[in-house]
Amino acid sequence: MRFALKTILLLILASFLTAAPLFAQGNLPKLKQASFVESYSPAEWMVKAAGVGGGKKKYREKNAIEDARKSAVYFCLYLGTDPLFNTAEEKSRFAFIEQDFFDINNVNKYVSWESAEFTLRVKISGGKELKIEKVFRINVGILKEDLINQGVLMATADLVAEIGLPQILVLPEVPKGGNPLEAMQNRSELKHASRSIESYLTAQKYEVIVPEQQDFLNNYTETMHLVEGTGEDMSYKIALAIGSDVYITYSVYIERRMVGSTENKKASVSVRAYETTTARLLGTETGYSYERPSPDEVVVEEAIHDAIDKVLSRVNAYWKEDLQRGVQYKIIFSITGMFDEDEVEDIQFALSDVIDAFATRSKENIVTDQTMDYQVWVKPSEYDKARDLYRDIKDDFAAEISGAKVRRQQINRKLLLLEVVND
Structure with missing residues (x-):
């Protein structure tokens, strides 16, 4: 009897274990x-x-x-x-x-x-x-x-209300030392590709910086000479000078072949997205069009659609992650006043203390006798404008050090170029 009961229990348990995956x-x-x-x-x-x-x-x-x-x-x-x-x-x-x-x-x-x-x-x-x-x-x-609607994903409106969607600049990829703005003016397929990407971004509610806008040109002229020492990548310099959160570069290639008397075309477009403050690559994809007897603009736009959506998914993933840290800025201090070695060291210690006081997180990129380069993250509720951040840096530094003061060279949405001079 006991054996029979034990057998029945084992069979019930086995049936339950077998059914569990199906139920799951x-x-x-x-x-x-x-x-x-x-x-x-x-x-x-x-x-x-x-x-x-x-x-x-x-x-x-x-x-x-x-x-x-x-x-x-x-x-x-x-x-x-x-x-x-x-x-x-x-x-x-x-x-x-x-x-x-x-x-x-x-x-x-x-x-x-x-x-x-x-x-x-x-x-x-x-x-x-x-x-x-x-x-x-x-x-x-x-x-x-x-x-x-079911509370699983954050609404774009909620994300915008909390920190805003990233501001994006779109530029063609050029060889080292080349100027992407000139390349876009000289090649019609690059200009069309840029407009297609910008249209796609605006449809997704991103704020897009258009190089032809007068505000862009004004900021570009004022700031480019101040970021000459940040590297050889012209797209990175332009994005940093303008203050975009992310910049996207792209390259276009159109393959052509004759089928009888008809010219068929197939486009490939490579799209890369970078974090502006660091030039860190966020995502890269290559999209392809079908081969067809269509104008250049049609096959280029088709290839862009194949690539851009996947890159934007990675931009959004980066933006959500960065949202947890706060708003990110790049701050470069230039120590230009007449200071001796001990005074320079005291100034550097004071600047480091000031940053630690307001930043939720910071990263020291470069420190020399004349330059301090930082990435900082701050709470958007406390610093929704770069000017507010500059004011606190200036005031807090003045409370730490006598005989020196912080003065701005240039400020935009993502970059603060500041100098320390004699008071």
Whole structure:
């Protein structure tokens, strides 16, 4: 009797353990196999996804297609190099609604199009299941909106209210020592590419600095000579002089060949995004157009759409991470007054103490007898303008040191060029 009871308990436990993975699976896709094809528009991604369908033979294809749709949406959320979820907090919040979210009736509203043909259709599991693969167009715009409404993602408006979206400058990539502004004026395909990227950015609510604007030209003229010592990359110097948060560079290549009497063209566009204060590479992608007998502008724009969305996902991930630290500035102090060695050392100690007092985080890049170069992060609630930051540096330094004072050379949104002179 005891043996029989023990056997029954073991069978119940085994059944529970066997069923547990199935229960955990729930509405989630079985395969979770998908890959990115292209960015069809600012709001839609083309994704190739696979699915598996079982059950009665007449329902297997339908079940497999539904599983593939779930895989496509799952890819947009979790997989690839640029998923919608960038942080552990976002994934944790989504876990509470994940099962309901992957109900097929909910998933279907994000699929704006799917191919009629299969790229793969095979029987598996001894003919008991069907595996298919096809291409889907997923409306990530609606997907993001629903996740924002359910409190999983932060709304763009909330992000803007807290710290603002990054201000972005777009420039063509040029050889070392070359001037990207001149290159854009001399090559029409570069100018068109710049306008296409700027249009894409404005559609996503980013603030874009346009090089033709008069304010840009005024700041550029005033500041460029002050950042001559920051390196040889002209795009970095321009972005630093203007004060963009991020700058994007791009290169365009158009391949041409004759098919009979028709000229076919295929464009490739490489896009790179950099953090302005450090020139740190945030993301790089190359997009391609289809080969077609179209004007240069058409194939270039198609290639841009293939690349820019993935780069922007990395920019957003960087911006969210930086948001946790605060607003970032680059501060360069030039000690230009007549000071002896001990006085210079006291000035450097005082400047370091001043920065530690207001910064939530700081990084000392360069320290010489004449120069101190810092990256600092400050609370946006306390310093929403560079001028406020400069005022506190000036006042706090005056309280620390006599016989010297801080004076500004140039200030913009991201850069403070300051000098220490005799009082």
